[in-house]
Amino acid sequence: MYHFKSLIASTLTAALLSSTTPAFADFWSDAAKGLEGTTIRGISESTPPSNYAKDVLGPAFTKATGIKVEFEATSWDQMYDKAIKDMEANTGIYDFVYIEQDIIYSYLARNFLVDVTQALNENPNLKSPTFDPTKFTSFIDNFKNDKGDLFGVPMEAFIKVYLYRKDLFDDPKIKEAYKAKYGADLAPAKDHKEYRQIAQFFTEWGKANGQEIFGTTVQAASGHPAAVYEVVESIFPTYGVYNWGIDTKAYGASVANGGRMNSPEAKAALTWWIGNLAYAPPESTSSTWDEVAATFAAGRAAQGLVYGENAAWIATDDKKSNVVGKVGVALPPVEPGIIEQATSGAGYIGYYDGGAFGIPHSSKNKKAALLWLQYIGQDSVQTDWALAGSRITHKATYEDPKVQAQDKKVDGYYTLMREKGPLFRGAPPFPFHNQVREAIAPFIYQAITGELKPDEALDKAAAAADAELKNLGYRK
Amino acid sequence: MRANSVGWLLLTPTLPILFVFGVIPFLYVLVIGFMNWNSFAANPDMQFAWAENFRRLVFDDQFLYSLWLTLKFAFFAVLSEIVLGYFLAQLFMKDFPGKGFFRTIHTLPLVIAPIAVGATWRLLTVPGLGPLPYYLNRWLGYEFNISRYIDQAFFTTVVMDVWHWTPLVTLTLLAALSSLPKEPFEQAQIDGANRFQIFWHITLPLLKPAILATVFIRMMDALRTVDEVWMLTGGGPGAATRYIGLHIWRVVFPKTDYGYGSAMSLITLYLTIVMCWMLYAGLVARRDLKRAE
Numbered sequence: 025m026y027h028f029k030s031l032i033a034s035t036l037t038a039a040l041l042s043s044t045t046p047a048f049a050d051f052w053s054d055a056a057k058g059l060e061g062t063t064i065r066g067i068s069e070s071t072p073p074s075n076y077a078k079d080v081l082g083p084a085f086t087k088a089t090g091i092k093v094e095f096e097a098t099s100w101d102q103m104y105d106k107a108i109k110d111m112e113a114n115t116g117i118y119d120f121v122y123i124e125q126d127i128i129y130s131y132l133a134r135n136f137l138v139d140v141t142q143a144l145n146e147n148p149n150l151k152s153p154t155f156d157p158t159k160f161t162s163f164i165d166n167f168k169n170d171k172g173d174l175f176g177v178p179m180e181a182f183i184k185v186y187l188y189r190k191d192l193f194d195d196p197k198i199k200e201a202y203k204a205k206y207g208a209d210l211a212p213a214k215d216h217k218e219y220r221q222i223a224q225f226f227t228e229w230g231k232a233n234g235q236e237i238f239g240t241t242v243q244a245a246s247g248h249p250a251a252v253y254e255v256v257e258s259i260f261p262t263y264g265v266y267n268w269g270i271d272t273k274a275y276g277a278s279v280a281n282g283g284r285m286n287s288p289e290a291k292a293a294l295t296w297w298i299g300n301l302a303y304a305p306p307e308s309t310s311s312t313w314d315e316v317a318a319t320f321a322a323g324r325a326a327q328g329l330v331y332g333e334n335a336a337w338i339a340t341d342d343k344k345s346n347v348v349g350k351v352g353v354a355l356p357p358v359e360p361g362i363i364e365q366a367t368s369g370a371g372y373i374g375y376y377d378g379g380a381f382g383i384p385h386s387s388k389n390k391k392a393a394l395l396w397l398q399y400i401g402q403d404s405v406q407t408d409w410a411l412a413g414s415r416i417t418h419k420a421t422y423e424d425p426k427v428q429a430q431d432k433k434v435d436g437y438y439t440l441m442r443e444k445g446p447l448f449r450g451a452p453p454f455p456f457h458n459q460v461r462e463a464i465a466p467f468i469y470q471a472i473t474g475e476l477k478p479d480e481a482l483d484k485a486a487a488a489a490d491a492e493l494k495n496l497g498y499r500k
Numbered sequence: 501m502r503a504n505s506v507g508w509l510l511l512t513p514t515l516p517i518l519f520v521f522g523v524i525p526f527l528y529v530l531v532i533g534f535m536n537w538n539s540f541a542a543n544p545d546m547q548f549a550w551a552e553n554f555r556r557l558v559f560d561d562q563f564l565y566s567l568w569l570t571l572k573f574a575f576f577a578v579l580s581e582i583v584l585g586y587f588l589a590q591l592f593m594k595d596f597p598g599k600g601f602f603r604t605i606h607t608l609p610l611v612i613a614p615i616a617v618g619a620t621w622r623l624l625t626v627p628g629l630g631p632l633p634y635y636l637n638r639w640l641g642y643e644f645n646i647s648r649y650i651d652q653a654f655f656t657t658v659v660m661d662v663w664h665w666t667p668l669v670t671l672t673l674l675a676a677l678s679s680l681p682k683e684p685f686e687q688a689q690i691d692g693a694n695r696f697q698i699f700w701h702i703t704l705p706l707l708k709p710a711i712l713a714t715v716f717i718r719m720m721d722a723l724r725t726v727d728e729v730w731m732l733t734g735g736g737p738g739a740a741t742r743y744i745g746l747h748i749w750r751v752v753f754p755k756t757d758y759g760y761g762s763a764m765s766l767i768t769l770y771l772t773i774v775m776c777w778m779l780y781a782g783l784v785a786r787r788d789l790k791r792a793e
Contacts, residue, residue, distance in 0.1 A: 105753050112539060130540050246647050247736020249754075307628030309737060310647035324628070456540055462755040466562060470738040473650055497542030 052088035055150050055395055060090030062392045066381065067107050068122035070097035072333055073180040073413030077381075077400060080408070085399045091392045100312075101249070104458070107384070111136040116386040119393040123176045124379040125166050126451030131382070132169060133455040138383035141173040143394055150391060155398035159418050166450055167380045176380030177401040180415035182332030183441050183448045184258050184375045188212050189326050190352035190435065192237075198229065212327075212354040216262070216296050219327070219357040223303035226326035239303035241316045241328030246472045250312035252465045255294060257375040257451065258329050262358040263293035266371055267452040268460070270489065275499040277460075277489035285464075286479075286486035289359075294478040298471055309472055321345040329356055331377060332437060336414035339434040353435040355444060363447070372449035378415065416441065456496055463492035532762040539756050546759075553763035563764060565739060566747035567771070573654070573743055574722035577661040581718055582711065584662065585669025592674050610667045618731025621660045625732070646733060650740035657729050657741050661722065669714050676710035677703075712783060716776055723772050744768050 068074040074097050082093035098106070107121040111134075123131060131137050144151045157164060160178055167176035192198055193210055202210035202225055213219035223239025230237035243254040256268040269285030270277050277283040284290055301308060305324050307315060317334035319325050323346040330338070337344055339351040355363075356374045365371035381400065383393045399405070401417075407424045410416050414437060421427055422442050431438040451457060464485035471481035493499040536549035557563055592603055609617065624632050625646050633644040646653040684706070688698050704711075726745035729735065735742035735750070742750075748768065752761030 101754070108756070109753075134539060134544065245734070245736070246738060247734030247741075305628050306633070306643075306645050306648075307626065309645065310626055319628070458754050459538070459540055459756065462750060466739050466742075469736050473648060473736075473738040473740070475650070475738050496538060496540070 051152055051154070052085075052395065052399070053090070055152070056089035056091055056392070059389075059392045059395070061092070062389050063092040063094055064119035064387075064389050064392045064396055065094040065096070065117060066120035066122075066393075066396075067096045067098065067103050067118050068379075068381070069100045069103045069124075071180070071413070072337060073409065073415045074122065076409050076412040077179060080412075081400055081405060084405075085396055088399070089392075089395060091395065093396065111384045111386055114386045116384075116388040118384055119387040119389045120381045120396060121384055122179075122379050123167065123382045125163075125377060126454075126457050128167055128176065128380075129453045130455045130457065132175065136385060137175040138385055138387070138390055138394075139169075139173045140175060140177065140383070140394070140397060143383075143390065144398075147391065147394065150394050150398075152395070152398040152402070154402045154404065156403075157401075159403055159420060160401075161417060161419055161445075163376070163378055163417060164380075166378075167382070176382035177397040178378060178380045178417040179400055180333060180413060181376070181378030181417050182335075182415050183445060184329055184331050184356070184377060185335065185437065185440065186212065186354045186356045187320055187328055187330045187335065187338070188352045188354065189323075189347065189350055191347075191350040192226070192326055193352060201225075201229065212352060213357040215357050215359060220296070220299065220303075222327060223300060227303040236305075236324055238305045238325050239327070240300050241311065241319050241325045241330070242297065242300050242304040242308040243311055243313060243316045243329070244297075244301060244304075244308050244472050245312045245315070246309045246469045248312050249461055249465060251472060252461050252468050253375075254329070255297060255468055258356065259293045259297045260290060261372050261374060261449075262356055262362060263289045263296075264359060264362055264365065264371060265290045265293060266449075268454075269486070270452070270454070270460070270493075272452060272454075275493045277464075277493065278483075278486035281490050281499070283486060283489075285489060286482040291479050291482050294468075294471060294482055298478050301472070321347060323347050323350075329374075332441065333377075333413055333415055335434050335437045336411065336430060339437075340430065349433070351435055353437045353440055355440070355447070366447040372447060374448045376445060376448035376450050378417070378450070410438075414438075456493070456498060459496060460489050460492055463488040529762045529765055532758055533766045535759040535762075537757075537759040539758070549759060553760050554767070556760065557763060557767055562739065562742075563744075563747065566742050566744045567768070569654075569739075569742065570723055570725075570744040573658060573661075573725070573741075574719055576655075576658045577665075577722050578715060578718045580658065580662045581666045581669045582715065584666050585673055585714075586707075586711075588666065588670040589673035589677055592670065593677055606670065607667045609664045610671075612664070614664070614727040615731055617660065617664050618728040621656070621663075621728075622732050625656060647737050650737055653733050653737055653740045657732060657743075660728060660732060661725065664728065665718060665721070669718065672710055672714045673707065676707050680706050708783075712779075715779070719779075720772060720776065723768070723775075 068077070078095035078097050082095050086092050103122060104127070107118060110117045111121070123137070157174055161181065163181040164174070164178050167178065168174055193212065199210045202208070205225065206221055210222070213222055219240070225239065226237060227239040244251045260266070260269060265284050265287060269283050269287065269290050271282040274282045277285040279287050305319055307319060311319060313331050316328060317330055317338060320328050320330055321338045321344060335351070335353065338347060339345070340348060342348045358373050362371060362373055366373045381397055383390055383397065387393055403418055403420055406418045406421045407426050410421050410424075410427050411430055414434065416422060416427075416438060422438060427438055454460070467476060467481040467485040467488065470476040471478050476484065490499065533553060534549060534551065535546045536552065537546040538544070588606065592599065612620075624630050625644070627633050627645045627647060636642045636644040644652060646656050680703070684702050685698060688702055693701070724745050725743055726749060729741050729743055730746055730749070733741045735746045748761055748764045751757050751764060
């Protein structure tokens with residue numbers, strides 16, 4: 025009897041599935057009717073999540089809809105250069121562009137982007153039943169305007185974490201040597217003093233043991249914006265200097281104008297960061313975010329601050345990484361009291377980065393692009409994407425068994441992101457990131473080369489930022 | 501008159517292209533140079549700013565430093581290319597085993613795109629990976645890091661430019677040397693002139709037009725260098741290689757300060773023209789003037 029009931033239930037389930045599944049499976053081909061053969065062009069930074077979208081999701085979308093996806097994955101600066109020029113000149117070359125969390129405010133200020141919510145309301149036949157903005161993590165809020173309308177569909181989100189070499193930190197001989205030298209246990213650094221001590225120890229240990237290993241990575245490319253970003257987004261907050269040190273109401277950067285860019289805390293932060301260069305590999309002064317990850321993956325550094333999008337491949341991909349199975353993950357070191365400020369919401373300890381794909385107002389294939397954005401925003405594509413790019417944009421992805429299995433291999437990176445993510449924050453809502461960054465960059469670069477002392481560099485940077493903000497008309 | 505008409509007729513297809521791609525963009529930049537226009541400013545609209553952008557330039561330390569740096573770069577690069585190119589041209593005038601092979605190899609950099617040249621030199625010099633820093637450190641104990649030491653970065657960009665463009669100078673001077681008449685040299689030898697006297701009083705004056713043309717071309721190229729250096733150093737470390745082209749690019753694109761960037765472009769163009777004119781006036785017109793007297 026029991027078997028008979030089971031059989032009936034199975035038959036009914038199968039019948040139900042066979043009647044409903046095609047409706048969902050066919051949505052893409054139905055919605056794309058008339059758009060087959062259209063080519064949508066997009067541009068993004070060449071990162072693990074973008075490359076997955078290019079190599080896996082693009083072809084899958086084409087198979088489902090007949091819409092071709094031409095995906096340009098290029099360098100970060102080229103990506104912005106091309107996307108902004110296209111949208112500014114209204115040329116319509118791109119149908120979707122990468123929107124990093126910090127640039128959205130500039131794009132919204134210029135009305136560069138299509139309102140996805142409104143576009144879907146106007147075209148209900150294009151609204152996918154499998155795309156649901158409520159399934160995303162709160163990171164999606166970065167891409168909404170004041171009314172709650174969505175302007176970009178998140179494709180990556182990650183935190184900049186402290187990676188360390190677990191194998192070295194757990195090595196009994198190394199632990200013993202460390203304790204003998206500093207009288208303390210070797211463990212992931214909680215504050216800047218400990219971090220420096222560990223950096224110094226491993227640099228000396230590497231030399232003494234004839235190994236090419238250094239104490240820390242530093243994202244200090246001396247002619248690339250990556251250095252500026254590391255200072256203002258990852259180091260300043262750990263000293264309690266938030267929002268790049270710029271006052272968010274009066275738009276002043278210097279202490280004299282209400283900012284904190286040249287405050288004692290900011291100067292201490294830059295001095296500490298520059299000091300780390302003595303314990304970093306020689307390539308540090310030419311390292312952007314990519315090279316920092318490569319340095320760590322090559323096994324050339326004992327610890328470092330690394331963008332989380334790289335955590336998975338560094339810890340698991342033995343074709344690219346020499347440190348598979350040897351990676352530990354922790355929160356960045358901070359000054360006393362900073363964790364408490366972050367927990368209360370008054371501050372943050374590091375950078376919550378990520379980005380979305382949005383449709384430029386100049387796009388000539390908005391409908392096709394709208395389908396693409398929903399396709400990459402489905403729950404069903406998230407897990408494998410997370411495994412390839414250690415990025416999570418959907419709440420449910422954390423629960424997926426595959427992700428949980430990888431979480432163990434990456435020393436709990438995903439758990440850390442889920443539980444401690446609120447301690448991190450994206451860039452402040454300024455519409456002038458690029459302009460201020462370019463104004464202060466020369467002084468940060470000169471601090472790296474030693475042409476300016478950190479104090480002088482920040483005094484000059486703050487003055488330059490003040491002047492730029494005034495010139496732009498934000499500061500009265 | 502007929503010759504003139506034929507000349508204009510032959511030029512006709514080129515003139516509209518020149519007008520569209522040369523004159524119109526120049527006029528556009530000229531107009532923008534007098535505007536205050538940053539698309540991410542509180543007011544993103546174009547506003548007439550009179551000569552404010554040009555006034556700002558005079559007090560802009562970074563612009564003036566970039567300008568000075570570019571002149572220094574052009575001086576070292578062009579001088580090295582002329583001297584080296586001359587000696588290589590003289591070498592190729594003689595016969596030696598493997599001459600054809602060496603000449604081909606020597607000419608190869610000319611056909612490489614500047615961006616690829618920059619990428620190649622970056623791979624050669626990048627600290628921690630490049631063979632150049634590795635072997636300099638291993639064999640000579642010399643720490644070579646162009647992302648950290650400003651003088652090393654500057655001179656590496658000069659060497660890269662010399663490597664890329666010396667073949668052009670060599671080929672130009674080789675063509676000029678090949679076309680020189682033999683008689684003055686034979687006469688000088690009969691008169692007992694030594695090698696230096698022959699070089700100074702005969703070779704150099706005869707080569708002067710070719711050298712001048714090459715200097716003009718190379719100087720104008722060096723003053724507007726961007727792509728190679730952008731690829732190699734990105735203008736760093738610090739501002740050590742932030743030559744004027746790169747500086748303008750940063751102001752116009754990442755900073756989106758179109759008005760100010762246009763003013764910079766115009767001043768740079770003006771200075772380039774003035775410099776070329778001064779060179780021409782000092783070296784060519786003076787000689788013509790003497791002849792006229």
